[in-house]
Amino acid sequence: MRLLLPSTNLVSMQLTSQNNYTIQGIEPAELIAKYGSPLYVYDGGTIRRKVQELQKAFSGIDMKIKYACKANTNIAVLRLMREIGVELDVVSPGEFEIGQIAGYEGKQITFTPSGVPFEEVKNAVEAGALVNVDSIPLLEWFGQTYGNTKPCLIRIKPNVAAGGNAKIMTAHADSKFGISVLLLEEILEVVNKYNIRVIGLHQHTGSDIKDAEPFLKVADILFETAKRFPDLEIVDLGGGFKVSYLPGDAITDMELLGNKISERFTKFCQEYGRPLQLWFEPGKFLVSESGYLLVTTTVVKEDPARNFVHVDSGLNHLIRPMMYGSYHHILNTSNPAGEEQPYNVVGYICETDTFATDRLLPKVSPGDILAFLNAGAYGYTMSSNYNARMRPAEVLVDHGLDKLVRRRETLADLLKTQEGL
Numbered sequence: 001m002r003l004l005l006p007s008t009n010l011v012s013m014q015l016t017s018q019n020n021y022t023i024q025g026i027e028p029a030e031l032i033a034k035y036g037s038p039l040y041v042y043d044g045g046t047i048r049r050k051v052q053e054l055q056k057a058f059s060g061i062d063m064k065i066k067y068a069c070k071a072n073t074n075i076a077v078l079r080l081m082r083e084i085g086v087e088l089d090v091v092s093p094g095e096f097e098i099g100q101i102a103g104y105e106g107k108q109i110t111f112t113p114s115g116v117p118f119e120e121v122k123n124a125v126e127a128g129a130l131v132n133v134d135s136i137p138l139l140e141w142f143g144q145t146y147g148n149t150k151p152c153l154i155r156i157k158p159n160v161a162a163g164g165n166a167k168i169m170t171a172h173a174d175s176k177f178g179i180s181v182l183l184l185e186e187i188l189e190v191v192n193k194y195n196i197r198v199i200g201l202h203q204h205t206g207s208d209i210k211d212a213e214p215f216l217k218v219a220d221i222l223f224e225t226a227k228r229f230p231d232l233e234i235v236d237l238g239g240g241f242k243v244s245y246l247p248g249d250a251i252t253d254m255e256l257l258g259n260k261i262s263e264r265f266t267k268f269c270q271e272y273g274r275p276l277q278l279w280f281e282p283g284k285f286l287v288s289e290s291g292y293l294l295v296t297t298t299v300v301k302e303d304p305a306r307n308f309v310h311v312d313s314g315l316n317h318l319i320r321p322m323m324y325g326s327y328h329h330i331l332n333t334s335n336p337a338g339e340e341q342p343y344n345v346v347g348y349i350c351e352t353d354t355f356a357t358d359r360l361l362p363k364v365s366p367g368d369i370l371a372f373l374n375a376g377a378y379g380y381t382m383s384s385n386y387n388a389r390m391r392p393a394e395v396l397v398d399h400g401l402d403k404l405v406r407r408r409e410t411l412a413d414l415l416k417t418q419e420g421l
Contacts, residue, residue, distance in 0.1 A: 013292065013331065013371065021333040021371065024397045028294050028333045028369050035393050036408055037296040037369070038313040040380050042072075044080055044398030046290035047376075051084055054241075054282065057258030061265055061278055066110050068239055068283030069095055071377035076396045076405035077287065078102035089281045093120055096129065110236075110281070112155065112202070113138075114177055118145075125150055132202045132236075134178055136186060143194025153200035153236060154191075156181050158221040178203065181225055188228060201226050204238030204281065215240075215252075219261055223268040232276055235265070239282035243289065245327045245374055284377035291376020293318055293392075294333075297368045298348070306344045309364045311355075314347025316386040318372060318379050321355050329373040330356055338362030345370070349387050380406075385414055 013021045020027055023043055031041060054065060066089040067081045073095055078088070079102050087108045088099045099109050106128025113121060114134055118141050121131055125146070133139045134155040142152055157178035179187060191198055203222055219237055226232055242252045261278075269275050295311040320326040330345060332338065340360040347353035355372065364370070383391050390409035395402050415421060 013333075013373070015336060019336045021331060021336060023292065024400050026397060026400075026402055028292075028371055031395060031402060032294055032296065032369055034402070035395055035404060037294060038311075038317060038392045039294045040375065040392055040394040041292045041294060041402075042074070042077060042287070042376055042394070042396050042405075043290045043292075044396055047077070047080060047287060048084060050286045050289065051081075051086055053254055054280065054285070057254040058262055058278065058280075059258075061262045062275060063278045063280065065286075066236075066279055066281045067286055068281045069099065070381060071283030072287045072291070072379075073098050073381055074394055074396075074405055075102045076394075076403070078104070080396070080398070081286075082108075086286075089283075090129075092116075093123060096124055096127070100127075110153070112204075112281075130200075136179060136183065136190065139179070139187065139190050139196070140194075143190060143196045146196075148195040148197045151197040151199040153202045153234065154187060154198055155179060155202045155204075156222060156225055158203055158218045181221060184225060184228065191229075198229050198231065200232055200234030200236055200279070201229065202236035202238065202279075204240065215257060216260055216264070219264055223264065226268070227272065232272070234277050234279055235268075236279035236281065237261070239280055239285060241282055241285040243284050243374060243377075245329065247329065288374045288377035291374065291379060293372040293375040293379060295370050295372065297364055297366050297370060300343075300364055300366055306358075307341065309343045309345045309361070309370075310348065311345065311370060312348060313392070314349035314353045314387075314389070315351065316347075316349055316384050316389050317392060318355070318375060319382050319384075320378055322353065323382075328355065328375065330359060330361060331371040331373070332362045332364055332368055333371050334368035335362045335365070338364075349389070351386075385409075388414060390414065 013023055015021055023041060024045060031039060065086045067086045068089045069078060070091050075098060078099060082103050088104050089110045089112055090096045090099055091112050096109060096111060109129045110132060111124040111129045112132040125131055130151060130153060132153045132155045133142055155178040157180045201222055203218055222235060226235055244251045265278050295313040297309055298312050299310040301308040315322045321328060341363055342358045343361055343364060344354060345356040345359055380394060393404060393408040394406035396405045
């Protein structure tokens with residue numbers, strides 16, 4: 001039972017009858033002319049659709065979505081999430097404060113740290129957040145500090161390896177994340193010693209999981225572990241649902257997965273003796289498909305070995321291809337109907353900086369605007385100022401209207417923290 005479907009929505013950008021790509025009716029060239037190049041663009045309608053897809057898949061149970069905002073922390077995106085009833089999962093004090101600026105109350109935010117200073121946990125708890133405790137030392141500190149006066153969740157490591165890349169697998173035995181399920185007796189000893197209010201168990205298997213069996217496997221492990229904790233209110237299964245990158249890519253059948261997990265969860269609640277709430281913490285699943293990185297072709301260089309398309313961006317803006325070997329579909333929005341040719345699409349950083357190798361694209365000319373798809377997650381949030389390059393602007397398109405939600409950086413921004421100028 002693989003619970004996979006072929007992708008049907010890789011390209012959410014619309015191709016009109018005039019062979020023009022648009023985002024909610026707005027052409028990329030219009031956006032570049034208005035806001036400059038390169039440019040991150042987010043389609044609010046796609047975010048709404050992905051949230052609805054997850055809600056529909058688990059409509060038969062009490063389920064809550066906590067958006068893992070490390071995927072995209074733009075305040076406009078967070079406000080959109082809050083508007084449609086999605087709460088927040090953060091991993092740092094900075095993300096917590098950005099969430100508050102976006103209008104979230106502390107009680108709507110879950111803090112999921114990884115080996116952070118205990119002071120960060122203290123600040124989050126006292127601001128009203130619910131913390132996912134990720135180590136025995138932190139659990140000991142939490143008990144000594146709060147006893148049973150503050151609730152918490154415990155992050156369990158189920159020792160299951162799954163994910164689209166070894167760097168984004170977070171539940172296997174060698175992962176730094178969470179407390180191994182093999183230490184359950186030690187966990188319970190600390191909990192009982194301080195009478196800690198454990199109201200939930202949490203796990204996160206990894207990201208971009210192609211097969212659905214790991215979700216069911218870790219769910220069974222967490223449900224069985226939960227029976228040892230008498231005062232639970234929440235079981236949190238994290239995120240990691242498959243996002244479509246490649247044409248024809250298989251994606252998780254959310255309806256079937258929802259039915260399978262809901263069936264298991266309902267059975268667990270019956271065995272537990274009362275209903276609990278099921279949480280998910282998707283990040284990439286909610287925002288990846290909404291995002292486009294629009295770039296402009298600077299040079300097309302013909303070489304005996306390769307034809308190179310140079311663009312006005314690089315790994316400083318989208319590091320995923322170089323860091324993870326990830327595939328991002330590319331559209332030539334300036335020449336959609338051109339004859340396809342193989343190109344290496346490369347950036348302007350003084351480093352090996354390749355977006356795509358031997359990629360078939362409609363003939364590319366200098367000045368053409370290319371669109372990198374699936375750039376809504378871990379694009380801007382992982383960007384940098386390497387080579388003293390400025391980060392691009394960000395635009396949100398929602399209800400057919402485009403709005404600047406982050407201006408383009410300037411040299412003054414790069415220098416403002418330096419002293420003695």
